[in-house]
Amino acid sequence: MGRASSTLEALLVSKVRIKVLKFFLLQPDVKLHLRGIVREIDEEINAVRRELTRLEEVGIVVSEEEGSKKFFQQNKESVYYYELLSMMHKAFGLGGKLIRANKALGEVKFALLTEDYLKQTHTSSQKIDLVVIGTVDLPKLTELVEQAEQKLEREIFYTVMTEREFFLKKKRRDPFVLNILTQRIVLLIGAYEELIS
Template structure:
């Protein structure tokens, strides 16, 4: 959907990277390597987004590090647009409701870093109905046109798996308190 609104694939990748996970910080060469694009193509789009005020930057030594400008008035709308485009909101509604005693849901891996790799890594914490989950995931994969890998953990397992799953870099998409992650 974004590609019909925004013709630059590099700009779409940057918006996904920074607006899906607002804590993400990257520099030019790192982004060029991650996207498999030339530094010039990435530089042009970074400069455009920074000039528009959508990205903020700071210099660390000789490196200019970019991040989403969360203070920009359009930040919440772009954040939601990227989430909807990637299908995360549909996933939350279809897969996480009526699934069992769910405490929390995270997205890890590429999507948590803002990279649309086509594989969505989902970590669910709680006591889950596996049969129901498998049916929902199958349906969601057809709708989203993405592979969904699911890991279910008990609450006591989360602390032990935190480092291996890099949950410090994960995107919280749902909590038992009924609040979606930012």
Template structure:
């Protein structure tokens, strides 16, 4: 389902990107507004194309706009009758894990990235997700060096403000823990449902999981 080309349904890639951005943001409850130029940068589309789509979506009643400090900002029309239906479509099709893979691919100091099963519950509706989030704790386990502030900002953007918890240890610390047969680390690494999106150290192979 996540491989479906939504642009073929909504007419263009630009329109599909805009709708995804607006409805996922709206589902977060943060109340964020989008300015045309900022949105153009966010979705990597020409500003003229973005303007045309914003105007069209506003005419259709899907978006509304308001002016603040001489700038025009757009947001999902709260009276749009299909908000829930559109939101469900984009949540079902959204694949943040691919964005995580791309992010960590460029982090040369990171040797391993493990996503726990809880990472796939972040876009489940709040009522359903309440107990899962309470139990999950850690979402991402990392071995290596990286800019934590940069990652926090990236996760906030990709997960639209939803809480994603990560922790990291150094390569040296990791091997020390393995040497002392750290059950917490071994249990974490072998947990059912884990997704290894980077494993330069071949940890899965060493643990007999490959």
């Protein structure tokens, strides 16, 4: 069996593994020892140790010894990093909520999380985390964003555009829209080909 097959098998079978992945991928800079991770995800220590070992073997997490403790963190150099990050953001947190609430939000053509949101940084001068394109029920969207802000304990910067406005700005090569389209994003709603065409 090839390395890719064994990596996928190692990733997608365990409830504890999903919790470990969620823990690391939704908190990009977290670095914690085994017992700390056990406390955070509320699972048995042996199950967590086993999953960390498997994830380290396939390069999803890395570890380093500090004193008598072994600290784990996600491996941002892994070939699977962005795919896993995308999966976790589509399943949990703000991304998961937006996907589940799609119909209640109106006629959303596209919804995406920006690279700044994924990395929980604001490196660009245009601080934006979430872009929603379509005819949107703003009070419902605001409610979802506020819930996510409380959980993350930080402000989420978002913008809403009509589909016409977005495509017009894209056609005019608006710097804001081009910046969004040239970074790594997680497309929650809509087809990527339509977004960039």
